[in-house]
Each structure stands twice: as structure tokens, then as C-alpha cells.
Amino acid sequence: xxxxxxxxxxxxxxxxxxxxxxxxxxxxxxVSLEIRKGEFFTLLGPSGCGKTSLLRCIAGFETPTSGxxxxxxxxxxxxxxNSRPINTVFQSYALFPHLTxxxxxxxxxxxxxxxxxxxxxxxARVLALVKLEAFADRLPQQMSGGQQQRxxxxxxxxPAPEVLLLDEPLSALDLKLxxxxxxxxxxxxxxxxxxxxxVTHDQEExxxxxxxxxxxxxxxLLQVGPPREIYNNPVNRFVADFIGxxxxxxxxxxxxxVRIGAGHEFAVPLNGRQGTITLAIRPEQVSLGPAGTGLxxxxxxxxxxxxxTHYTVALQDDSRLTARIQSNTTASLEVGDQVxxxxxxxxxxxxxx
Amino acid sequence: xxxxxxxxxNARNGWLxxxxxxxxxxxxxxxxxxxxxxxxxxxxxxxxxxxxxxxxEAWFRILFERDIFDGTVSLADANLSIIWRSIKLSFMTTVxxxxxxxxxxxxxxxxxxxxxxxxxxxxxxxxxxxxxxxxFAIMEVLRNQGLLNTFLIHYGLIDTPLQILYxxxxxxxxxxxxxxxxMVLPLFAAIDRFDFKLIEAGxxxxxxxxxxxxxxxxxxxxxxxxxxxxxxxxPSLGAYVTPRILGGGKNMMIGNFIELxxxxxxxxxxxxxxxxxxxxxxxxxxxxxTRISSRxxx
Numbered sequence: 001x002x003x004x005x006x007x008x009x010x011x012x013x014x015x016x017x018x019x020x021x022x023x024x025x026x027x028x029x030x031v032s033l034e035i036r037k038g039e040f041f042t043l044l045g046p047s048g049c050g051k052t053s054l055l056r057c058i059a060g061f062e063t064p065t066s067g068x069x070x071x072x073x074x075x076x077x078x079x080x081x082n083s084r085p086i087n088t089v090f091q092s093y094a095l096f097p098h099l100t101x102x103x104x105x106x107x108x109x110x111x112x113x114x115x116x117x118x119x120x121x122x123x124a125r126v127l128a129l130v131k132l133e134a135f136a137d138r139l140p141q142q143m144s145g146g147q148q149q150r151x152x153x154x155x156x157x158x159p160a161p162e163v164l165l166l167d168e169p170l171s172a173l174d175l176k177l178x179x180x181x182x183x184x185x186x187x188x189x190x191x192x193x194x195x196x197x198x199v200t201h202d203q204e205e206x207x208x209x210x211x212x213x214x215x216x217x218x219x220x221l222l223q224v225g226p227p228r229e230i231y232n233n234p235v236n237r238f239v240a241d242f243i244g245x246x247x248x249x250x251x252x253x254x255x256x257x258v259r260i261g262a263g264h265e266f267a268v269p270l271n272g273r274q275g276t277i278t279l280a281i282r283p284e285q286v287s288l289g290p291a292g293t294g295l296x297x298x299x300x301x302x303x304x305x306x307x308x309t310h311y312t313v314a315l316q317d318d319s320r321l322t323a324r325i326q327s328n329t330t331a332s333l334e335v336g337d338q339v340x341x342x343x344x345x346x347x348x349x350x351x352x353x
Numbered sequence: 354x355x356x357x358x359x360x361x362x363n364a365r366n367g368w369l370x371x372x373x374x375x376x377x378x379x380x381x382x383x384x385x386x387x388x389x390x391x392x393x394x395x396x397x398x399x400x401x402x403x404x405x406x407x408x409x410e411a412w413f414r415i416l417f418e419r420d421i422f423d424g425t426v427s428l429a430d431a432n433l434s435i436i437w438r439s440i441k442l443s444f445m446t447t448v449x450x451x452x453x454x455x456x457x458x459x460x461x462x463x464x465x466x467x468x469x470x471x472x473x474x475x476x477x478x479x480x481x482x483x484x485x486x487x488x489f490a491i492m493e494v495l496r497n498q499g500l501l502n503t504f505l506i507h508y509g510l511i512d513t514p515l516q517i518l519y520x521x522x523x524x525x526x527x528x529x530x531x532x533x534x535x536m537v538l539p540l541f542a543a544i545d546r547f548d549f550k551l552i553e554a555g556x557x558x559x560x561x562x563x564x565x566x567x568x569x570x571x572x573x574x575x576x577x578x579x580x581x582x583x584x585x586x587x588p589s590l591g592a593y594v595t596p597r598i599l600g601g602g603k604n605m606m607i608g609n610f611i612e613l614x615x616x617x618x619x620x621x622x623x624x625x626x627x628x629x630x631x632x633x634x635x636x637x638x639x640x641x642x643t644r645i646s647s648r649x650x651x
Contacts, residue, residue, distance in 0.1 A: 061553055081556045094554035098572045107568075108558035159559065 007073070008163050008195035009035040009058055014067035016053050016219075027053035028064070029219040035163075035197060036212075037072075040189050042198045044206040045216035046242070051199045054216070055165050058197065059088050072162065082111070087156035088165040091172070093148050095140035101151050102127065102136040108159035126154045129188065146177045153185075157192060164189075166198045170205065182209055203243050207231065215239050237351050240280040247281045247321045248351075258350075260295070260315070278351040283310065285347035286323035288333065293340035297321070299333050313341060386632075393626035401619045411622035415630060432610070439606040440634065442521060442596075443589035446528040450536035450585050451578070453529070458540035458577075462547070473541070476534050484531065488598045491527045492518060495599070519601030527595040532588060536581040543577020579646040587635050607631050 016028040028050045035041045043051040056062040058069055060081035068077045076084055087108065096104050106123040114122075127133050130150040140148055149169060156164055166185070170178045186209050189196045200206055206213050207227045214224045215238075223235045234240035237248065252259045253274050260279070288297075288311060300320070301312035304327065311323045311333060321341065333339060393411050395403040418429040461472040479487060494500045497514040505511045517523050551573070555565040571578070593608035600606070605613070607627060614624030 059557060061556075081553070082559045082561065086557075088554075088557045090550055090554060092548075092550055094548065094550040096551060096554070096569060096573075098575075107555070107560075111555075111559040111561075111564055111568075155558070 006036060007034045008037045008039075008071070009033075009197065010070040010073075011054065011058070012068045012070065014054065014057060014064045014069065016050075016057060016062060017065045026219050028057070030067070031216075031219075031221045032067075033214060033221060033224065035195060038193050038195055039211040040186065040196045040198065040209055042200060042206040042210035042213045043216060044200055044203060044213050044242075046201055049216040050219040051201075051216045052167060053219075055088075055167055055197065055199050058163070059086055059165050060084050085159075085161050086163045086165060087159060087161040088167060089152050089156045089169045091168045093140075093152040093169075095148060095151055095155070097140055100137050100139060101132060101143070101154075104140065104151055105154045105158050107155060112159060122158055122160075126158045129157070129191065130154045130184075145173055146181065149173065149181060150184075153188065157188070157194070160192075161194065163195045163197060166196060168200055169198075170200070171202075178205075185209060207243070215242065217242075232349075234280065234349065234351070237278060237280070240349065240351065245283050245322065245324075247283060247286065249279045249281065249319060249321065251277055251279050253277055258348075273350060280349040280351050281321070281343055282347065283322045283324035285344055286321055287342045288313070288323055288325060289340040289342055291338040291340055294342040295340065297339050297341040299335050299337045299339060302333060302335055304332075313339060315341070389625045389628050391625075393622055393629050395622050397620045397622050401615075401621060403621050408622065411620070411626040414623055415626055435605050435610050436607060436630065436634075438521065438604070439590055439608075442525055442528065442606065443586050443592075445525055446532060446589045447536075447582050447586045449525070449529040450533050451581065454533060454536035454540050454581065457533075458537045458544050461537070461541050462544035473538075476537050479531075480534060484594050485598075487531065488527055488595055491523075491530060492598060495523050495526065518599065519603060521600070521604055523599040524596045524604055524606070527599040528589050528592055531592075531595060532585040535584040535588070539577045539580035539584060540574065541577075543574035543580075547574055575646060579642050583639065583642055586638060590635060590638075591631055 011031050011033040014028055014031045014033075015026070018025045018027060031050070031054060033054075043054060045051045053062060057064050060076070060079060064077060068075055070076065071084065071086065096107065099107065102123050105126055106119040109119045109122055123136075124133070127136055130153055132147065132150050132154065135143060135147065135151075140151060143151065149172075152169065170181050170185075173181060182205060185196070185198075198206075198209065210227055212224060212226055213230050215222045215230065217238050223230055223239050225233075230239065231243055234243060234246075240246045241248075249260055253276075258277070258279070288299075295315060297313040297315050299311050300314050301310075303310040303312075307327060308324045309327045309332065311325060312320055313323060314320050323341070392403050394407055394409065396406040396408040396410065398404050414429065415432055416429055417426050418431075419426055457476075461469055461476070464472060492499075495517045496502070497516065497518070499518075501517070502511075502514040506514065517526075547570070551569055552565055555569045560568065590606075591608045592606055593612060596604060596606040597609050600609075602609075607630070611624050611627045611631070614620045614627060618624070
């Protein structure tokens with residue numbers, strides 16, 4: 001049994017460069033990635049990080065400059081898109097404007113040469129799955145954005161691909177619809193058991209839906225792991241900053257003890273690091289007490305956000321931290337108040353400086 | 354009641370305001386048409402013009418001819434073959450311009466916006482050149498000692514010059530050349546609006562290149578195809594200069610035949626009847642095209 005058998009898609013040292021010579025642009029450095037069968041995998045990163053290039057290499061629209069792409073252990077690097085059992089949900093949906101919803105959904109099966117009866121039953125089944133049975137005879141342009149999104153999804157699911165690629169499919173929808181579709185996508189993924197590879201730049205979207213997330217930046221894959229692991233243990237400053245809000249503090253390590261600001265000491269697991277380091281602290285893990293407890297600090301900004309209030313506090317050396325405090329737990333603080341800052345040492349992550 | 358008054362006054366004012374447009378429409382379009390149809394039912398004058406006596410002779414003569422000596426009636430083969438040739442050549446012109454125009458329009462539409470303007474400029478240059486000059490240029494290319502034959506003989510492809518000039522082929526080449534821009538421009542406009550993502554979507558959904566052309570590209574740019582075909586077929590039907598010069602007077606099309614009736618033939622009613630026939634063919638093909646274009650692709 002091959003080692004790749006448990007994986008739906010494997011990218012092996014995939015590199016992609018556009019252009020040649022001086023004007024060459026590297027979209028993918030050297031990406032290796034294993035995506036498990038039946039998982040909801042998200043490629044997350046800012047625009048231009050290479051996530052779409054990687055997706056297009058998997059779909060077959062681009063050929064990697066180096067490396068290989070495997071589908072269920074089979075090398076598909078040079079297969080054209082129409083011979084890969086992989087379907088794509090495009091960011092712009094790319095629905096065929098001259099075909100009805102049912103014809104759009106049945107397109108893939110028709111091109112595969114499936115008999116009419118099979119196309120009809122598969123189309124009806126998939127339309128039911130996305131709750132669009134009533135719209136089978138509409139044209140795409142007669143439907144709302146959210147409905148078009150479902151048609152695009154149904155069209156890509158109808159041929160029962162091994163892998164479904166989703167290229168920022170929710171970015172054109174308004175917030176409420178996007179939330180709704182997030183749940184819908186997750187439900188569809190579980191119901192169909194198809195491997196979903198989802199591309200987004202929205203970290204919240206990635207955290208809510210994914211089984212695992214791959215964080216990309218500048219053509220490289222920085223970290224792969226379940227959402228919780230990525231949130232709690234970011235490998236570097238970029239990941240920590242990109243996922244959720246993070247306070248970064250520069251600290252000194254002396255005699256295996258971390259010192260912040262004017263001499264306050266923390267016992268933080270250091271793995272033998274010395275000298276100047278960066279600490280990453282989530283705002284919800286910072287608490288504020290009365291002056292005299294913990295680190296002395298001064299409130300410089302208070303933003304009321306309903307359930308939570310964000311306080312920006314300045315330490316004595318003027319480094320700043322944001323604390324997210326539940327609004328009803330403490331008496332509200334005013335700008336200028338002296339407070340005592342407390343951080344749970346277990347919640348502090350040490351990053352390379 | 355009051356509201357009704359106002360509505361009717363508005364309607365009256367509306368008619369009043371559109372009077373100039375209606376007048377132009379009548380004087381320039383409907384009026385002449387009525388005269389043409391009317392003339393086709395009159396007797397021909399001695400030299401030219403008409404005599405105001407009702408006669409079906411012109412219509413009869415389109416389809417039939419009477420023997421000069423014994424007065425026997427037979428089908429007017431000459432007239433019918435001219436009408437048939439016009440339809441045939443126009444249809445072939447449309448097909449040729451489509452086959453040449455589609456890749457051309459595709460090429461232009463897929464260039465960068467800057468060079469696109471340049472290519473479009475090249476396509477439209479012939480528009481600004483006199484039709485006669487362009488047709489004589491084609492004649493220079495096609496004649497026995499012309500560019501094409503010299504070239505073919507020089508490279509040993511043929512021994513004796515090909516007689517292309519004064520044949521239907523020459524007319525066809527000339528018309529295809531003249532009407533090509535009219536095909537390319539609407540096709541370009543349609544392809545320019547085409548969302549190329551749809552090709553990727555089709556390719557992703559197991560379509561072969563041929564199937565993408567058949568099931569995605571052609572149905573979506575169909576309005577452009579229909580417009581191009583109408584713009585090519587209809588002027589081809591009534592073409593006059595091209596068949597006159599390249600067909601050499603032998604290979605007449607309806608346009609030349611009509612001219613003949615108003616000129617040398619001095620038979621205005623027949624010319625008017627032929628013009629009406631041309632108009633009917635044009636309207637018929639327009640109806641056909643709209644039928645095709647409104648039919649939903651399945």
C-alpha cells in the first residue's frame with residue numbers, strides 16, 4: 001500500500017513561476033501538502049500569496065513549473081482539467097448564461113456522455129441538495145447572487161468529483177448570506193463526503209468551516225493544522241498576526257526568565273531561547289485589574305463593542321497592548337485610568353524575534 | 354375624468370411632437386416603397402417610365418416568358434437563375450465571411466486593449482476606401498495576367514492562367530472581401546463581451562475543445578453571429594458594383610438585373626417588381642434569422 005493512499009490530493013514540491021528571466025514572478029516557491037480524503041481543507045492567505053495558483057494547479061488550469069500533483073496516489077500533474085475528476089466552484093460562479101439552472105447542473109454529466117435519464121436524476125438530486133428544485137428552469141441571470149452561488153455549487157457537485165475546489169466562492173455575498181452559506185457548505189461537505197479544498201483570505205471563514213487550514217504567504221506554505229492549533233500555536237509572527245488579533249511584545253530573556261517592560265518577569269516555556277524574543281498574546285488572554293496588581297499600565301483607548309470592550313493600554317516603556325474584556329464583568333474603565341495588567345503565562349507564545 | 358383629459362392631451366401632444374419624425378419616415382421610407390410596389394403593377398412606358406394603366410405583366414415576366422413568335426409561355430429560366438444565383442452567392446459569401454471572420458474576431462478580442470484598437474483600425478480601413486477602387490484592385494489580383502496567376506505560374510503550381518475573373522468565383526471572392534468587416538465587427542463585439550471564465554468552467558466540467566466551441570462559445574456569441582450574418586447576407590443580395598465588375602456583366606445578380614430594367618431595358622415595372630422580390634427575400638431571411646436567434650439553445 002502506497003503511503004499516499006489515505007490522501008485525496010498530494011502536492012509534492014510544487015513550484016510555479018510566471019514569465020522568464022528578469023521579469024519572472026514566483027507564485028509558488030516549493031509547496032508540499034497532503035490533503036486527506038473527505039476533509040474540509042482551507043488554503044488561507046492574503047491576496048497574491050499563491051493560494052489561487054496552487055488551486056489552479058490542482059484543477060489543471062496551470063501546470064506547475066516544478067514538482068508533482070497526485071490525486072489518490074496517481075500523478076495528474078500534466079492531465080488536462082477535463083480528464084481530472086476534480087470540479088471547481090469559481091469565484092465569479094462562471095455559470096453558462098444561455099443554459100437553464102438544470103442544464104447548467106447537468107453540463108458536466110452531459111459532457112461525460114452520460115445517458116439522459118441519469119443526467120436528469122442526478123440533476124434533480126443535486127438541486128434538491130442545494131434546495132433549488134423550484135428553480136430548475138430559470139436562467140442564471142434571473143436569480144440572486146446567493147442562488148447563483150448554489151447553482152455553481154450544484155454544477156460542480158453533480159458529476160460527483162473526488163475533490164471539489166472552491167475559489168473564494170463566498171466573497172461576492174453580503175455578510176448575512178455569507179454566514180448562511182458557510183454553514184451550508186459545511187453541511188454539503190459532510191453529506192457528500194467529498195474532499196473540499198477551499199481558498200479564502202477571510203480567516204474567520206477558515207476557522208469556522210475547516211477541518212484543517214494551510215496558511216500561505218508569498219508563495220510558501222507556512223503552517224498546516226486544525227484551526228485550534230493554528231490559532232493557539234502559530235509558528236511565526238505572520239501566522240499569529242493573520243489569524244485573529246494578536247499583541248506582539250518584545251522581551252528579553254535573561255537566565256531563562258522572560259522580562260517585559262520595566263522588569264516584570266514571566267515563567268514562559270522557552271525551549272532554550274536567549275536574548276531578544278517576540279511574545280504573542282491574544283487580546284482575550286489579557287486581563288485588567290486594579291492598579292498595584294500585575295504590570296502597571298494606563299488605559300489609552302477604550303472601544304465598546306457590545307459584548308466586549310477593547311482596551312488599549314500603555315506599559316511604562318510605552319509598548320502597547322490590546323485587552324478584550326467582557327463588557328459586563330468589570331466596571332468600565334476610562335481613558336487615563338491606571339490599571340494592573342495580568343497575562344496568563346500559559347497563553348503566551350514565544351516567536352522568533 | 355380630469356385625469357383622462359390630461360392623458361388624452363398628452364397623447365395628442367405626443368403625436369404632434371413626433372410629426373417631424375413621422376414625416377421623414379413617410380417621405381423617406383414608406384412613400385418610396387409604396388411607389389415601387391405601385392409601379393410594379395403598371396404598364397411600361399414606350400421608352401422609360403410607366404403608363405398609368407394597371408397591368409400584371411411585370412410580375413408575370415419575372416416567372417414566365419412568352420415566345421416572341423408563337424406566344425407560348427415557358428418558365429423564365431434566365432430571370433430565375435439570376436435570383437437563384439443571388440441567393441446562392443449571398444449565402445456562400447455569408448458562410449465564407451463567417452469562417453474567416455470568427456477566428457479574426459477572436460484574435461482581435463483576445464489582444465491587449467491597446468493593440469486591439471490597432472487591429473480594429475486595420476479591419477475598418479477598407480470602409481474608408483471607395484468600393485470601386487477596392488473592386489478594381491481585386492480585379493487586378495484575379496485577372497489572367499494578375500497577381501494571383503503570375504504567382505501560381507511562377508511557382509509552377511499551374512501552367513496556364515486560371516480564368517477566375519468574370520466567373521461566380523470572382524464575384525464570391527470580391528463580395529467576401531467587401532463584406533468581411535461587416536461580419537468581423539459584430540462578432541468582435543460579441544466575443545469582447547464573452548466571459549472567458551466560461552471556457553475554464555466548460556473545460557473543468559469534462560468538455561472537449563470541440564464541445565466548448567459547440568456548447569459554450571457559439572451559443573453565447575450567437576447574437577453576434579446572427580447580426581454578422583444579417584449584415585453580410587442582406588447587402589450581398591442587393592450587391593451591384595462587385596458582380597458588375599468582377600462578374601463582367603454575364604454573371605448578373607438581382608441588383609444588376611434591376612439596374613438593367615431601369616437603364617437599357619427601359620422596363621420600369623419589371624425593375625420595380627424585381628425590387629419588390631428582393632425586398633421580400635430580405636424580409637423573409639430576416640424573419641428566418643430572428644426565428645433562429647430567438648430559439649433557445651438546448
